[in-house]
Amino acid sequence: MSAASQLRSDDMTPKIGDLAVYPAQGVAEFTAIESKEVMGRHMTFYVLKVLDSNKKIMIPLEKLESVGLRQVIDTDEVADVYGILRARDVNISDETWVRRYRSYDEKMKTGSIHEIAEVLRDLNLRKLDKELSFGERRMLDTARRLIIQELSIAKSASKEAVEEEIDHIFN
Numbered sequence: 001m002s003a004a005s006q007l008r009s010d011d012m013t014p015k016i017g018d019l020a021v022y023p024a025q026g027v028a029e030f031t032a033i034e035s036k037e038v039m040g041r042h043m044t045f046y047v048l049k050v051l052d053s054n055k056k057i058m059i060p061l062e063k064l065e066s067v068g069l070r071q072v073i074d075t076d077e078v079a080d081v082y083g084i085l086r087a088r089d090v091n092i093s094d095e096t097w098v099r100r101y102r103s104y105d106e107k108m109k110t111g112s113i114h115e116i117a118e119v120l121r122d123l124n125l126r127k128l129d130k131e132l133s134f135g136e137r138r139m140l141d142t143a144r145r146l147i148i149q150e151l152s153i154a155k156s157a158s159k160e161a162v163e164e165e166i167d168h169i170f171n
Contacts (some may be wrong), residue, residue, distance in 0.1 A: 014046060014064075019153065022057060023068040023111025024142075025050045026149050034058070052149055068111050073154045077113070081151065084117040085169050092126050097133045104139055113150055119143045124170045 014020065014030045022028045028048035035044045045058040059067055073081070093100050104123070107115035120143040123136055132140065148166065152159045 019051075019072055020048070020069045021072055021111060021113070021150060022048060022050065024109055025055065025057065026053075026146050027051045027072060027153055028057060052145065070111060072150055073113055075154060078151060078154050081113055081117045081147070082165075082169075084114060085121050085147075085166065087121065088125070090122065090125070092122055097136060101133070101135050101139065104136070108139065108143065108146075113147065116143050116146050120147055120166075 016030055016032065018030045019027055020030070028050045030046055031049045032047040033044060034047055035042065037043070044061045046061065046064060048057040048059065049055070050057065059069075093103065095103070104119045107119050119139065123132060123140040123143065126132065126136070127140070144166065148159050148162045151157070152162045155162065
């Protein structure tokens with residue numbers, strides 16, 4: 001994994017082995033370029049493998065810039081993410097769980113690690129006061145998984161080490 005390079009924003013032409021973050025899926029590695037015929041039309045796709053699920057994603061070449069791929073954060077941004085997770089002077093919404101869920105879901109779909117960190121923090125803080133709905137618990141697990149995965153790559157640390165740091169923040 002450390003041999004894979006990160007997709008650079010100034011070079012949107014990925015190479016096999018490059019890493020990028022795919023919104024709501026997590027860190028993925030470019031594994032191949034494939035051509036297929038789709039509905040009578042010849043198309044070329046980038047093939048990505050999501051690292052923690054081995055899910056295969058195929059992105060048409062012409063859609064690469066519009067799907068929301070971004071590079072893995074650099075070490076300078078790691079402190080920002082931890083700052084968001086540690087913040088306690090935040091306003092936790094009193095909306096119904098359905099409205100909160102929609103709001104959190106919108107943040108998750110952006111693919112922004114900062115937005116996902118806010119979801120992780122807010123749900124962890126909410127769970128101290130009230131029981132989370134089933135959907136919120138699932139979203140908490142997803143946000144946690146995405147944050148741990150990207151931070152471990154950005155810091156070149158094990159997932160277990162990052163998981164311990166996050167547990168320490170919220171315990």
